[in-house]
Amino acid sequence: MGSSMQVTLDSRPAAKVEAEALVSYVFEPEKEQGTAVEGAIADLDKAAGGALSRVAAAGELTGKMLEFTLLHFAPGVSAQRILVVGAGKRAKFGTAELRRLASAAVRYLKARSVKRIAFLAREGERGADAAEAVTEGLILGNFDGDKYRTDKKNPPVESAALIGFDAEAQSGVDRGRIIAESQNFTRELGNEPSNWLTPRLLAERAEAMAREAGLAIDILDEKRIEQLKMGALMGVARGSVEPPRVMVLTYTPEKLTPGAPVLGLVGKAITFDTGGISIKPSNDMEKMKFDMAGGAAMLGAMRALAQLKPPIKVIAVIPSTENMPGGRAQKPGDVQIAMSGKSIEVINTDAEGRLILSDGIAYAKKLGATHLVDAATLTGAIVVALGNVNTGVFGSDRDFIDRVLASAKRAGEKMWPMPLDDDYRDLIKSTIADIQNVSGGRGAGAIVAAWFLREFTGDTPWVHLDIAGTAWLDDAKPWAGKGGTGVAVRTLVDLAMNFNGRAPAAK
Ligand code: BES
Ligand code: ZN
Ligand code: ZN
Numbered sequence: 001m002g003s004s005m006q007v008t009l010d011s012r013p014a015a016k017v018e019a020e021a022l023v024s025y026v027f028e029p030e031k032e033q034g035t036a037v038e039g040a041i042a043d044l045d046k047a048a049g050g051a052l053s054r055v056a057a058a059g060e061l062t063g064k065m066l067e068f069t070l071l072h073f074a075p076g077v078s079a080q081r082i083l084v085v086g087a088g089k090r091a092k093f094g095t096a097e098l099r100r101l102a103s104a105a106v107r108y109l110k111a112r113s114v115k116r117i118a119f120l121a122r123e124g125e126r127g128a129d130a131a132e133a134v135t136e137g138l139i140l141g142n143f144d145g146d147k148y149r150t151d152k153k154n155p156p157v158e159s160a161a162l163i164g165f166d167a168e169a170q171s172g173v174d175r176g177r178i179i180a181e182s183q184n185f186t187r188e189l190g191n192e193p194s195n196w197l198t199p200r201l202l203a204e205r206a207e208a209m210a211r212e213a214g215l216a217i218d219i220l221d222e223k224r225i226e227q228l229k230m231g232a233l234m235g236v237a238r239g240s241v242e243p244p245r246v247m248v249l250t251y252t253p254e255k256l257t258p259g260a261p262v263l264g265l266v267g268k269a270i271t272f273d274t275g276g277i278s279i280k281p282s283n284d285m286e287k288m289k290f291d292m293a294g295g296a297a298m299l300g301a302m303r304a305l306a307q308l309k310p311p312i313k314v315i316a317v318i319p320s321t322e323n324m325p326g327g328r329a330q331k332p333g334d335v336q337i338a339m340s341g342k343s344i345e346v347i348n349t350d351a352e353g354r355l356i357l358s359d360g361i362a363y364a365k366k367l368g369a370t371h372l373v374d375a376a377t378l379t380g381a382i383v384v385a386l387g388n389v390n391t392g393v394f395g396s397d398r399d400f401i402d403r404v405l406a407s408a409k410r411a412g413e414k415m416w417p418m419p420l421d422d423d424y425r426d427l428i429k430s431t432i433a434d435i436q437n438v439s440g441g442r443g444a445g446a447i448v449a450a451w452f453l454r455e456f457t458g459d460t461p462w463v464h465l466d467i468a469g470t471a472w473l474d475d476a477k478p479w480a481g482k483g484g485t486g487v488a489v490r491t492l493v494d495l496a497m498n499f500n501g502r503a504p505a506a507k
Contacts (some may be wrong), residue, residue: 004140005106007173009133010118010161014040015047015077017118017163022079023105024120028063028159036063036098038053039123041084046096052084063087065097066104068476071226079118083109095133096412096495098125102137103479110142110154117157117440120167121164128172131165135176136183136490137479143184145191145483160326178307179493183486185209186293186300190471190484194272196333199320202269202292206318210249215305219224219245228339229287230319230359235336235344237321238277239329246363247295249302262313263496264369264460265302266360268376269295269320276349277331290484291353293471294375295320301492307415310496317364319356322378323349335433336401338458342431353378354452361456372462374453375488381445382418383469390416391470392489394399394450397461404463404495411490415465424451465491 018504024044026036026401028497029194035047037053045052051074055061061069067086074082077245085101087093102119109117120132142156162169188204189197196466197205202221223244225233230246237244247269269292273281280288295318302316334346336355339362343357353376364372380390392410393415401417408415427439427448435455439448470487 005139005157005410006159007138007177008159008161009085009165009169009173010163012163014044014118014120014163016409017117019079019115019420020116021081021083021109021162022077022118022120023083023085023109023121024063025085026077027061027087027090027093027103030090036061036197039122044077044082044120047076048082050114050355050452051075052082059325066101068195077454081114095129096132099137099140099412101221101481102134103141106138106141106157106318107478107481110157112468113155115155115158117159118161118163121162125392126164126166126219127169131162131169131172132176134162135173136180139177139180140183142477143187144481147188147189147191165481175308176193178408179490181305182205182300182493183489185303186296186489187484189299190290190293190486191298192268192289193243194322197241197246197271197274197289198291199269199271199322200243202271202295202320203247206247207250209303214254215302215306216250218248220248220285223449230338230363232338232355233319233334234342235322235330235334235346235358236276236323236355240322240324241326241328242321242322245314246360247318247320248363248367249299249316251302253311253313254312255311260312261370261499262315262368263499264364264367264372265298265314265316265359265492266372267295267298267316267318268292268317268357268374268378270323270353270356271362273352274325276352277325277329278348278350279325280350285474291375292320293467293484293487296327296484297467297486297488297492299487300489304489304493304494308500312496312499314496315364315367315369317360317367319360321356323352338456342435344453345430345433345436347390347436347440348438351449354437354449358456364460365460370460372406372457372460373465374462375465375467375494377468377471378466379446379449379468382466385417385418386469387447387473388469390414391465392416392418392446392466394420394447394466395463396420396457398461400461404491407494407498408491411494413487415489415491418450420447420448420450420454424448428452428455428493
């Protein structure tokens with residue numbers, strides 16, 4: 001995974017730490033005549049005989065967001081390099097910015113083959129939450145989607161010493177490592193080409209992960225899928241010679257009170273989406289290997305939860321198939337009977353995600369889920385609405401939606417609520433079946449998809465995350481390379497960890 005970075009707390013003074021690079025950050029001064037060299041950075045500057053303030057005076061250390069200033073062999077400082085990163089305005093800086101900044105610093109240093117780094121805390125960001133954000137950022141920044149390259153260009157950073165953090169910071173480091181490594185697990189799955197990640201191979205990866213993490217896992221093969229009458233999933237799977245799978249992973253807390261809520265996580269795992277008979281244009285079709293990102297997010301979240309041990313039972317149900325236009329493929333106009341008993345007119349075979357999710361949702365309910373969250377790269381329409389910035393959030397229960405949004409906020413993942421009024425329900429009316437899988441019109445595509453799912457969630461509080469715009473980065477950012485983002489893992493982990501207690505206020 002390229003992320004196995006050792007992160008430790010270190011109590012030595014910053015100037016005395018021997019590392020290839022000492023990283024910290026500065027804010028834009030509030031006043032025009034002010035300097036970015038203040039607080040802990042002023043102390044470092046003093047030890048370095050004013051090296052930093054001279055750079056600032058030259059106008060090359062301004063505090064602008066993600067400005068990088070690199071100094072070599074500053075006198076009085078044991079580290080070979082000092083990397084100062086601009087953090088923007090203090091008032092706009094929180095743990096989300098800190099996480100990104102740490103990622104960007106690692107990517108910057110990794111590109112220069114730096115192996116051992118130190119990260120100096122700033123006043124106000126020295127506790128467990130800050131340590132968690134920094135640890136996550138460092139480990140996420142260390143990830144590269146270069147598994148299949150024989151000429152790996154950016155070797156990973158091997159170790160990071162966290163300087164100047166409080167005594168409680170260790171718990172944050174431990175949490176951060178678990179969460180970031182799990183998010184990287186999800187990112188790696190998202191990057192896998194479909195020839196290396198068929199539904200069967202995904203199930204094997206899930207099984208290996210579950211065994212290592214200590215989770216119970218049940219993998220439904222095509223026979224059991226048929227016995228359970230998952231007709232919507234089978235309809236999609238018909239077009240492929242690769243058999244479908246449904247992965248069911250269960251985390252059970254040590255103390256399980258009867259009647260306690262059970263969180264069900266349902267993830268779309270189309271290992272490749274050609275569109276089926278309603279075939280997609282070839283432009284950009286290669287991207288459709290990431291159409292399993294929702295399922296991968298659930299696997300990453302379960303991997304983290306197995307170690308973080310929330311007080312609540314969590315079941316992940318991940319239906320997986322290819323969507324192919326084979327000779328036996330379902331055709332537009334076909335009617336499938338879903339596991340719930342509802343009949344579905346398949347107007348467009350490219351709206352396959354909602355079909356397989358409908359059976360995943362039904363099965364999660366059958367297994368006892370009292371609350372449902374699904375994640376899916378479900379619609380191009382959500383990308384039109386929200387671009388690549390926010391995940392679209394839909395749901396049937398205002399309180400549950402708010403809890404997911406609060407978790408997203410704390411986890412530093414941008415999510416935005418979308419409407420799901422009853423008035424939209426008409427769009428999935430079918431003349432010959434209970435519902436149809438697309439509206440036939442152009443409008444409200446992401447809402448139509450969400451309404452389709454709602455038909456299967458019934459009274460169970462449910463939140464749907466449309467991650468089609470956020471699960472993949474088309475171009476590298478300073479804090480992350482091109483490819484799978486692992487979106488939703490951190491939000492889902494936060495949700496499960498805070499499920500029983502009152503969720504702390506979002507920062
Ligand atoms: N996997 C796609 C959605 C998608 C599009 C994800 C772009 C990521 C980027 C989904 O299965 C799909 O094809 N949806 C169709 C629905 C349409 C036929 C109603 C779409 O969005 O075009
Ligand atoms: Zn599709
Ligand atoms: Zn799809």
